[in-house]
Amino acid sequence: MTELLAKADIEAAVRVLRSGQLGGPDHPEVRRFESALAQQSGVPHAVAVGSGTAAIHCALIALGIGPGDEVIVPAHTFIATATPVLMTGATPVVVDIDDSTYCIDPPAVHSAVSSRTRAIIAVHINGHPALVDQLPQDVPLISDACQAHGARLFGQHVGAMGVASAFSFWQDKLITAAGEGGAVLTSDDSIADRIRLIRSHAMEQIPSSPDFHHVTLGYNYRLTGVQAAVGHSQLSRLEDSVRERRARALRLAELLTEVPGIKPPIEREGAQHAFWKFVVEVEAERFEGGRAGLMMALAEFGVRTAPRYPVPLTRQPVLGGGNARLMSCPRAESLADRLLTIPLPAEAGTIDGLADLVKKAADAQRR
Template sequence: MNAPQLTDADVAAAVEVLSSGILAGPDHPAVQRFETSLAGQSRVPHAVAVNSGTAALHCILRALRIGPGDEVIVPAHTFIATATPVLMVGATPVVVDIDASTYCIDPAAVDTARSTRTKAVVAVHINGHPAPVDQLPADLPIISDACQAHGATLFATPVGALGRAAAFSFWQDKLITAAGEGGAVLTADEEIARHVRLLRSHAQEQIDGGPDAHHVALGYNYRLTGVQAAVGRSQLARLPSLVRRRRAIAERLTRGLADTAGLAAPAVRSGAEHAFWKYVVSISPGQIGGGRGELRRLLGAAGVATAPRYPIPLTRQPVLSGSARIMPCPVAESLADRLLTLPIPATEQQADRLCEAVRGAVQAARR
């Protein structure tokens, strides 16, 4: 897990809210400022802060009136929270395969899986690579799961502006964090924004502008605190430079690993700008003795921390057994044993040393 990168400015922003004595509430000034900054960064009119990326996806599904009897298509290669909000609204996740190069949802698999019950597609911008939203059905609502893709763009459009609505996460290991947790819904749809604002705070509406309130629907306590919002906004100001730096280091890693037999660096689709939350390589079957496990062992011995990337796809997650419609996912199943996350170093020199260590480990594993 990436350690949260907190600066003195982030701490000062949190202390300012703590010192104010007013810490929470959906209309907290710090929350409103964070929402304004998020909307501006993604060039959309509406941003609604919530307390997690999972809550953001749940609220979007509720705002789209998706429920029992409906289906929502999700990719097999993603974190479980892409699919569980579908269960939370009583709908059925339909798990489909992914593209072999970008690891994002496969448009052809979506076309095969859709039915008369299909009400939406969740396009996950996996590892920071934009999903092919432009190739997904135009007659279905597309939900951008942008929880891993802060700062990514597709054809110069921020991922937060792709689809009917986008969900972001600000958990502690994301490129930007809201003091450990947090999320947001971004959308150009005024009705979705209104609905999410209602749901995040117990669906409470004031009566005639007075102190009394009605609770007009089943709502939730999905509010973000002022402290979290202040830290998130402080971090957001650094996002463009952070993403530029990660892209530069990732490109250096890709060049350094280009001729490493048995190892494929991350692909980037033409027109996409990858945010590189994760740098994930693919190991070719049979070319590296012992496969991913042996490569991890050798790199660990060299002081390089690595992690398998989604070794259990959604096709095999127990929570979805009997509650999801699972389509054939040969690509996701194959990649489950082959994808490896490498660290993204801070400097070019460290990137070069990492490439040397990886090449050495691969060579040792091939002997």
């Protein structure tokens, strides 16, 4: 899914462009995409919006979160997990992560809950489902599934977890809606209705009038017909894509267990990891130059890698100055210097060769 658009995706976009009907929240392609998303996750409602960030923001608004409230988020994630909390006027509470899945740490969440806690945002990081079954059950859960298309936990789709789940269709995700887009999935009728209202300027038709008025603060968070058509086309291939991706990732993880100093990603019992990113933990002290030295060696063997979230939320300037409540996050701080993303080849036949290159680079750089 992360490669170039397929012929069917391009044809879907062209079909909408030729129709001359391009936008609007009630566009037939938007409604069709929403219906398919909801059906795939097993929930009644999917509301398409302009981005994953917008999806989280809308979910928070629908829960009535605002100034004086707190929302718990993990330290190891993209900034857009936390900034929508700031956008509502509430306070992000940044907690530590589990050191095996890199998802939000349930004991840290329990310790951070206060009288002001109104929600928890659990990120299914890299495609691995968060440990939602161990989180407080009396606090509303927003499932940040922006990285986890096709992931499941104990058979439940991540889109069905919590009071609402947020998806992103940015250009490098397992599903893209022509480069950008998002959606909120929920089983709550009132949440869905609220998000449908605010995503398009909170515009309602005045009774017995052709005119509209704006009943509350709304936003331009709409998805276009072209984006929805491309997203729907890609969604039809998601299950096959994730199945093939998992096979490649699990094979690579198996081979890398034999490389000293590199810990491949795990899959918790009961979890179906989507492997949007294949992230390994590097024992930096075992390599000349640490993680950076290993990255240079890998580059010499033609393997382009990247550090994974090297600046945790605890050190992000936007969350400083009292904008957030920052808990102690030693695991997130330590892993910031140890996690490395290895690109997953599109072809199964190249996995063994990639593993061999990683082993050679590690051997060349090992102290």
